């Protein structure tokens with residue numbers, strides 16, 4: 277059976293052309309570590325790592341490659357930022373649509389007298405920006421917010437939030453897991469102090485890659501979570517204070533970075549705006565088709581404005597987990613059901629605790645794939661309930 281991969285909200289597949297070749301090239305023909313040795317292949321890998329920082333700067337409209345820190349994913353990046361910045365007595369604002377990559381580190385800090393308030397969102401996941409002013413407290417230090425929901429695909433109006441941060445002298449930390457590579461994301465336009473990203477979703481790179489970019493003042497305020505060898509200042513037994521070494525201890529995922537380098541080069545060559553338009557055309561066709569299926573509910577914004585290509589649906593007459601299973605087993609449509617590591621988002625959207633079936637589109641898909649997926653959803657939604665498979 278042909279398989280149609282629609283789990284791009286979790287991780288993208290396929291990867292960008294060139295990713296596999298670049299990783300294989302490193303493993304077969306380069307092999308050297310970075311910042312530690314003085315021979316040609318070590319310089320070659322160092323160059324690729326530096327160029328990767330530069331490509332990321334280009335993609336995120338960010339000026340300083342030294343402040344582009346490479347980590348293994350956005351979860352690690354958010355942990356560094358949250359745990360390195362917040363001190364006892366601090367308060368932060370988040371949205372009610374956050375992923376556990378934000379909520380769990382924050383809740384982990386609760387017994388350290390660090391508190392948070394959720395800015396409410398409507399039942400489509402749209403941020404109620406006007407409530408922010410009234411939620412800011414004397415001890416509010418930062419707003420930490422996802423750029424787009426990984427459940428409903430709703431894009432949050434972060435330019436406005438960035439302006440509110442500037443007006444109130446709050447730090448602004450963004451989780452761009454769902455928007456990086458999907459749409460243009462500008463560090464400058466968002467008035468961000470730090471943007472965390474992961475390399476394996478719409479940036480089309482391999483798993484185990486990610487990072488964050490950070491302003492120098494925020495980098496100075498943030499302590500490092502991991503400390504160890506950097507290949508620099510080896511005579512000292514304390515972590516270097518300068519960037520990016522402050523936040524990059526231990527040997528990095530060099531094959532992954534080679535893969536990410538190829539993926540970023542592809543995105544720049546193809547142009548993210550063009551990729552975005554292609555994915556949104558597919559998203560529009562998919563949503564229009566879903567609207568004609570009566571026994572499901574489309575969760576979140578029922579149109580293409582202010583959303584990504586992540587679409588959640590709720591089967592009215594069957595369990596969503598069972599529906600996802602049937603989609604895979606009988607039609608080769610690969611999705612993800614459940615709560616998607618974002619219980620608060622499901623509470624906001626009214627789909628807690630049963631969850632949804634989530635479809636994550638990719639510009640590599642075709643109209644034919646969308647047609648096949650719609651056919652399968654229609655078939656499953658009309659072919660009886662739990663005991664009438």
Ligand SMILES: Cc1ncc(COP(=O)(O)O)c(C=O)c1O
Pocket residue numbers: 285286349350351352375377422424425426451453454474475486617
């Ligand atoms: C909004 C959001 N934040 C954080 C994450 C965590 O990503 P990763 O597992 O790559 O750290 C994800 C993906 O699952 C996500 O969608």
